[in-house]
Amino acid sequence: MLAALIIVFREVFEAGLIVGIVMAVTAGVSGRTAWISGGVGAGVLGACVVALFTGGLSQLFGGTGQEVFNAGILGFAVVMLTWHNVWMARHGRELADELRAAGEAVVAGSKSLLALAIVVAVAVLREGAEVVLFLYGVAAAQGGGSWALVAGGLAGLVLGCLVCLLTYFGLLSIPSRYLFGVTTALISFLAAGMAAQAIAFLEQANIVTALDQTMWNTSWILKDSSFVGRALHTLIGYVDQPTAMQVVVYALTLAVIAILMKLFAAPQAQRPRAA
Amino acid sequence: MSNSSRAFNRRHVLAVVLQALVAPLVSRSAAAEDAVSLSLTIKDGKFEPAELHAPAGRALEFHVTNLNTIPSEFESSDLHIEKIVPAGREAVIRVRPQQPGRYNFFDDFHRETQGVLVVP
Numbered sequence: 384m385l386a387a388l389i390i391v392f393r394e395v396f397e398a399g400l401i402v403g404i405v406m407a408v409t410a411g412v413s414g415r416t417a418w419i420s421g422g423v424g425a426g427v428l429g430a431c432v433v434a435l436f437t438g439g440l441s442q443l444f445g446g447t448g449q450e451v452f453n454a455g456i457l458g459f460a461v462v463m464l465t466w467h468n469v470w471m472a473r474h475g476r477e478l479a480d481e482l483r484a485a486g487e488a489v490v491a492g493s494k495s496l497l498a499l500a501i502v503v504a505v506a507v508l509r510e511g512a513e514v515v516l517f518l519y520g521v522a523a524a525q526g527g528g529s530w531a532l533v534a535g536g537l538a539g540l541v542l543g544c545l546v547c548l549l550t551y552f553g554l555l556s557i558p559s560r561y562l563f564g565v566t567t568a569l570i571s572f573l574a575a576g577m578a579a580q581a582i583a584f585l586e587q588a589n590i591v592t593a594l595d596q597t598m599w600n601t602s603w604i605l606k607d608s609s610f611v612g613r614a615l616h617t618l619i620g621y622v623d624q625p626t627a628m629q630v631v632v633y634a635l636t637l638a639v640i641a642i643l644m645k646l647f648a649a650p651q652a653q654r655p656r657a658a
Numbered sequence: 659m660s661n662s663s664r665a666f667n668r669r670h671v672l673a674v675v676l677q678a679l680v681a682p683l684v685s686r687s688a689a690a691e692d693a694v695s696l697s698l699t700i701k702d703g704k705f706e707p708a709e710l711h712a713p714a715g716r717a718l719e720f721h722v723t724n725l726n727t728i729p730s731e732f733e734s735s736d737l738h739i740e741k742i743v744p745a746g747r748e749a750v751i752r753v754r755p756q757q758p759g760r761y762n763f764f765d766d767f768h769r770e771t772q773g774v775l776v777v778p
Binding site for chain 1: 693717719727728729730731735738739741742743744745747748749750751752753754755766767768769
């Protein structure tokens with residue numbers, strides 16, 4: 384039971400952080416609950432499908448199917464996160480004004496919501512597939528599921544949801560005038576971390592081999608396999624021994640997001656508004 | 659005719675340029691080609707062999723075969739790798755060149771299954 388609890392919690396924890404951030408980012412946007420639940424649902428469904436076909440998936444691309452698939456969906460999530468930030472740079476002010484004017488949460492931001500729903504789906508899919516495979520393995524070894532397994536899995540799930548809610552309410556406790564800046568930064572670091580993670584998968588698959596020397600080793604301060612290390616890995620992409628390529632891609636992603644946000648920023652942002 | 663051949667040429671040039679730009683990023687470098695191959699199996703909660711040896715400064719390639727009837731996840735926090743190995747399958751995992759040291763690896767789905775890579 385404890386093994387089930389630990390492994391389920393660890394995976395749900397990572398997805399929970401991301402869902403919590405997305406919930407905070409979309410706080411006050413109408414229809415966001417449906418979009419986010421849709422993302423979670425699609426992710427769970429996708430996780431089951433991926434788990435079912437893991438055997439076939441891993442045989443693709445000369446045995447590197449898993450890595451290529453993971454890198455692919457991570458890359459997709461990076462594009463979606465970038466797109467969200469750029470969209471918000473352009474329309475964020477209008478949104479905020481509309482919110483203030485309406486005095487309630489009636490804002491149409493469904494385009495950006497789709498991007499974030501996809502990010503949620505990818506996060507849940509990636510972490511969920513491992514949970515499904517693990518639980519299946521234990522159940523198969525025992526010759527069927529047991530109550531202890533179900534209880535452990537459920538406890539892990541509940542704890543993971545708690546992390547999600549803590550992240551959400553933690554972010555919401557930030558004064559609203561800072562919240563936009565904080566979530567923009569969070570999304571950027573999330574994207575950069577995912578991009579570097581995608582590179583790690585391609586390195587493991589022997590597809591990217593350039594610049595594979597270890598840049599630094601901070602495992603003596605914080606191991607990326609520790610609890611705090613894992614949280615930081617999910618949030619900002621912390622790795623205790625990154626390769627040069629991972630660092631380059633991380634920095635490049637941050638730079639590209641910042642440049643695109645500048646390029647597409649709303650031109651009228653500086654103009655004083657008429658009352 | 660000349661139009662289409664010019665179009666072809668342009669496409670050809672574009673392809674060459676793209677290849678020149680991308681190749682250094684994705685090509686299997688000489689160092690990767692002569693990666694040190696390390697084979698092991700997972701069976702009944704044990705790695706066989708449970709201790710592997712590899713030289714420092716060379717890229718490594720793990721070949722992990724899962725002889726159980728349930729999936730495993732070959733993982734090493736020390737080596738920064740993780741890969742699901744379905745029942746009855748072999749997984750290949752590349753590891754960047756390592757410094758001398760002892761690197762633990764394990765089956766993340768069955769934590770009691772432990773092994774170590776020794777780099778002298």
